[in-house]
Amino acid sequence: MSEHPPEEGSTDPPTDGPTAPDRLVALRRDLHRHPEPAWREFYTTARIIEELERIGVDELHVGPDALAVDERLNVPDDAELAEWRERALEAGADPELVDRMAGGNTGAVAVRRQGDHETGPTMALRVDIDGLPRAESTADAHLPAREGFRSETGAMHACGHDAHATFGIGVLDRVRASDFEGTLKLLFQPAEEVIGGGKPLARSGHLDDVDYLLAVHVGLDHPTGEVVAGIDGFLAVTQLRAAFSGEGGHAGARPEEGRNAIQALATAVQNLYAIPRHSEGVTRVNAGQVGGGTATNIIPEAAHLEGEVRGETTDLREYMDDRARQVIASAAEMHSCEADLSIKGQAPSAASDEAIVDLVHGFADGVEGVDSVLRRDDLGGSEDATELMRYVQERGGLAAYLCVGTDHPGGHHTATFDVDERSLPIGVELLTGTVLALARERPAAD
């Protein structure tokens, strides 16, 4: 694959130390250049598999073998998939691999067994790999622009999933070189940003025997050198789509005859943001994407709104959800339109288990490059890693969500977000250390 950065040394893998930072950086930058939104991670998955095969794994499950396919949410239509498939092939993705992901069944699960793995624990590390459908900054102050690895796809890795995928590869490399005895599953999850990939991965069967599940995120406003042992405060989330349908007409000649779907939309947006705050905790609402109408002189007969509501708990999400539905229904009725509401994605809240948090908190300050260890912090956002965490926890396993701080110039999801690459080896070491410590200590749920 000619587009890949030269991989000197790949024939001679390191055996006694971390993956060379150069390799981590090169991989992360390659992924950063090819960001792919949810269910379109054809290039990304193929590129990850290439790395997995270089390192060596015992089992490799791609796409439909890695997911409960029917549980997927927010899958784009065929035309959209075809376009991204084509782009991935042009960027050099292995056509055979891409074929295995037909229908947008992206992502992969790799399994590595080491030593007396039958008596050892089964660990899983989940990293998400999708990009966001937004443009990346072209400013010279933005490192990817300046250094030439800015997005080439129109989408953007504006949330650091390029670093997450890199962590997965780095950890596998390091564990391979360690005395770990047990089973390590690497879960490369697609479609996190649309809250679409967590549930199908949780129900794929691959988590049924997992004793310890780790998930990880970079940044979250923590600087390079700071890590958090256990992230909580995941907001339960529902993503909604409301389609308003009215009736067209000539806006000049018969203004009274139409039923104006954009008026319904505007009324809904205004009142969605105005849903009262709740005394019992954090709530959120966003009308993230809207559209409607056809021409300036036609009364708009259709419009749509894609948005989300969140709550610190499921009850708070339900409160927001109920109010949002009322707002949307009444806004439609006010303008004699119909509103068709559908759920695009949903994720519960979850919490990191104290036993893992304790363990991470105990050793993290010894990791090279770490100068600050927080025990816990709140995400304040949503994450469908909660689907996996809950799945493992409900079956008696333990789960935790770690944060690897990284200086990021722009906020998450903005055009100037970037990952400080010094945090790449820190994350690999922190996660590898956690895997090894868990295998050694084998903490149990309360």
Place this chain on the structure above:
Amino acid sequence: MSEHPPEEGSTDPPTDGPTAPDRLVALRRDLHRHPEPAWREFYTTARIIEELERIGVDELHVGPDALAVDERLNVPDDAELAEWRERALEAGADPELVDRMAGGNTGAVAVRRQGDHETGPTMALRVDIDGLPRAESTADAHLPAREGFRSETGAMHACGHDAHATFGIGVLDRVRASDFEGTLKLLFQPAEEVIGGGKPLARSGHLDDVDYLLAVHVGLDHPTGEVVAGIDGFLAVTQLRAAFSGEGGHAGARPEEGRNAIQALATAVQNLYAIPRHSEGVTRVNAGQVGGGTATNIIPEAAHLEGEVRGETTDLREYMDDRARQVIASAAEMHSCEADLSIKGQAPSAASDEAIVDLVHGFADGVEGVDSVLRRDDLGGSEDATELMRYVQERGGLAAYLCVGTDHPGGHHTATFDVDERSLPIGVELLTGTVLALARERPAAD
């Protein structure tokens, strides 16, 4: 061109009577199957030219020769033009003709001189030829669907411009067979629906010597058999585009950090429709097309609105325009966004000259198929034919805008609009009769 309906008799044109209704119907249905929105009328123009050449004209001006190219408004981008160009070629349009329309310079002006034309008057008939960017009904009750000439392009002839273009061809055919002495210019105008084609056609030079200008519309809620000698009440119109730009951010983690362009948009829409009515006459407002945002979990940083304001007079349009600008600016400011406002199209009001109205009113009830003749009626909409009417009137010529009634099941611009084809020969006869009567009577402006 294989996609065309069989044209028996085209080698033997009629010499002594009206264009055979069969031919009119066939042409109209062919155009109906290939509706093309503004500046994309590649197939339509090519098809019209084919007919013009069959009948025979003295001059033929295509695209850049027919228009003051720099005056065009609302021209789509290259990708959009390329897509429609491709579609036209696939539908059988002559590639050489399509090449002459490169850059979206669609439309044509045909000139026919007869008899002692230098002493005769110069007449012009303007017909518009573009379709609307909306889907057509698939219901069986909708004749084009039932009879198999429903749109194949995704756009729709929902305002009868297929009939208008057919009138132009029919009139040329009939005048050719008449004793008319003078010059007849057929103006096939693109981009009426976006108020984009009138001005470049008016300033093309082809109107500089025109003594009498006629324009025509079918329907307007008049039934088949009814005609109107002079349409007035053209609303002056301004089409606006407002682009709101704010700042993105993670809607869950940092709801306070963004500057929400969709909130600005919704506030603007609500308040645009609420601009107070005016005691001095008709005003209109429509937010015809909106869009914005990228994903449910990103605070929307950009949104746009395409809309229009109208007034019975230019002053009333200015009133609406001023208020609309205030609303848009304040809505942006309220949400700490910027609003960038641009004008997409504009047309003045105009009136049909009494001398022509008198003349038409005098003979119209003798036209076959006409059972009701109204002297005047109001359009209640906008039309950039007013650009041409004013241009001719300001240079001492006369102009009138006639209406040929047609039973139409759905309203103009709706999915079930259709033309009663019995009105095709009526329109051809009415317009031909007007041309001949004007040549005979030569009325002068007051």
Place this chain on the structure above:
Amino acid sequence: MSEHPPEEGSTDPPTDGPTAPDRLVALRRDLHRHPEPAWREFYTTARIIEELERIGVDELHVGPDALAVDERLNVPDDAELAEWRERALEAGADPELVDRMAGGNTGAVAVRRQGDHETGPTMALRVDIDGLPRAESTADAHLPAREGFRSETGAMHACGHDAHATFGIGVLDRVRASDFEGTLKLLFQPAEEVIGGGKPLARSGHLDDVDYLLAVHVGLDHPTGEVVAGIDGFLAVTQLRAAFSGEGGHAGARPEEGRNAIQALATAVQNLYAIPRHSEGVTRVNAGQVGGGTATNIIPEAAHLEGEVRGETTDLREYMDDRARQVIASAAEMHSCEADLSIKGQAPSAASDEAIVDLVHGFADGVEGVDSVLRRDDLGGSEDATELMRYVQERGGLAAYLCVGTDHPGGHHTATFDVDERSLPIGVELLTGTVLALARERPAAD
């Protein structure tokens, strides 16, 4: 009554000419100082009766004898009535007269018979007498302020009804001095501004035998010296009150628990003004008065809106009415509130009869001070004189609504509205002339 301006000459009434302008001015200024809103015209009615008795009438009907009491709309509560009753008494109104108006039955009907009145026609002149609930300008440029007859009640004669009442007295005086033979009824109507007095006066029985009904308005943007023979374009109107009820709660501690009536109100107001315009004619909407809530820290549990919709025809009013109800109901539902809707007032449209318009148009330019006579003009507002006009017309009588131009610095209903007192004798002469001409010519309905 000490507060009245000195009335020299009242013991020696003029017998051969118009009421002295001085007297007209004095009366008008006295009324202007004591404006009383709908159903509170205690002082005004008493003052008018004083003038009537000075001139001499054959019958005098006050309050319940002048009105179909049960048809009254928009009557204020007892406390409000008591307050204005008290104010009238303090201003010097005759207590006995005020007692006859108990319950807000204000207004009066005076009947004068002259000559061989049984063979003569029965004429009626309706003038309205109520003020508006708004403050009057204190600016020195405002004549009533400068000259010391600015409102002393907090309300304001901002629509010239002080002049209308004065016209009534002036006409009676002039007719008394004329050779008129027939019956003249002076209808001093209360509560026009709330569309509340027209219907009870129409159905009082006093109009049953009326052959010719005249109504009049000053100003309407016509300058002093201009008169209009027939006003049309009365907008049909419905006045609505919507009471929103939700549920209170502590806005800080339990923001989620209330059902916010002010949010419902605001949503309703925004969308009421945004009801689409109508192609068939003039429509209007106004949310003229709102209120709600109790304290900053309580979620507002109640709010109300008083507003109106109008239409050029009854159908157009119904269109607005239907849409307004939908908006109000949906706004309430959106915020889980209830909306209770009631009708406060209603008036139809009406037209001035051509026979009277002809007659007025014929002689008006001979009236002293008149320099411009328009045949017809549109009101563009509403007026419950239409109730009386329709009542007379439906029984075979004729009716017309005249306009007496007056220079007015501020617009109608604004703080700086004022009547140019030079128009007082013009109005009296025009109306007297019309009465005499009608008696002479006796035109019949078509």
Place this chain on the structure above:
Amino acid sequence: MSEHPPEEGSTDPPTDGPTAPDRLVALRRDLHRHPEPAWREFYTTARIIEELERIGVDELHVGPDALAVDERLNVPDDAELAEWRERALEAGADPELVDRMAGGNTGAVAVRRQGDHETGPTMALRVDIDGLPRAESTADAHLPAREGFRSETGAMHACGHDAHATFGIGVLDRVRASDFEGTLKLLFQPAEEVIGGGKPLARSGHLDDVDYLLAVHVGLDHPTGEVVAGIDGFLAVTQLRAAFSGEGGHAGARPEEGRNAIQALATAVQNLYAIPRHSEGVTRVNAGQVGGGTATNIIPEAAHLEGEVRGETTDLREYMDDRARQVIASAAEMHSCEADLSIKGQAPSAASDEAIVDLVHGFADGVEGVDSVLRRDDLGGSEDATELMRYVQERGGLAAYLCVGTDHPGGHHTATFDVDERSLPIGVELLTGTVLALARERPAAD
């Protein structure tokens, strides 16, 4: 004072035990019958002073002697004060006392010294005494209605300040009968509900020597028998008034001429509630009271909004305040109106000192009737007790805000709020116990 419930035994006060519950209940019910909103607590203050004098105090400061008068916020106008003054006198308040409160200088500070008070500590107990401007339920299920002590003033004790005042009297009675040595100041604060009384009381001078300040609230969703040692989570608050001024006009005849203040108001309300939530903590917004316009047919030229914003911290309140100002300014500008913004009240946040919380937490479960003791809880609302707490804390003293649970059928500020009278003796004992324990232990600030 004849309206008071019979007070047998008032000549023979208890010397060895708590105030008889009967007396507490009678006092609370009397206050409940006469609720008076902010700065109108004439009857309430007089009634409290009557009790204070019965028990005996060393100093009594009323109104201007109890407050820094110039620091008062939200004081009503003279007419309003006169009305409530009159009502208080009619209800039996001592005229001489009411005179001392002229100008709305309500409230009182009582000082009692016992034993070797110069070596003892100076304690202060602050209780607030004002009612809310809202109607009280008439339902039979509502105890005050059923038992005949429902509000007679139109206002309502819907937040338990009747119980708070009763606590003050009860504690004084109990301390008098105790071996307490030191100075006890009873602060009966007016105008808490409008965030108006805290600052003038804090700066009255009476707090300058206070070592320990206690404040207290009933209910807060804690049941009878539960108490909280330290309430925190006071929201910083700003109360705003926005006055919108536009221009009137006749809504039917000249809809375009006005500048509509109610449209500005509605736009502001919609967008105020839509101010984005903040990731760093709790925010609140409420448009608690609105009004505007005069009549249905006048374009409203004035409207107002009284509302509040809150934040968990001062920074969060500033965030809300900034956004609210932007919304109000832009809403006015959008409708060509002016907005005049003023601050009505403001209070900071504050926290209960750990040393007092510790002490209360230590003994509270021994208080009769207490079956649950919480260490800390959040208020989630605002309280201008924070002005006093901060004042004392900044001068080296300690402060705490306790909660005495009470079963309350309706929520705070609703029409069915009520206090379970079994909580009256619990509150008195808890507060007395805290006073005595503080005097005994004399904890110091860290």
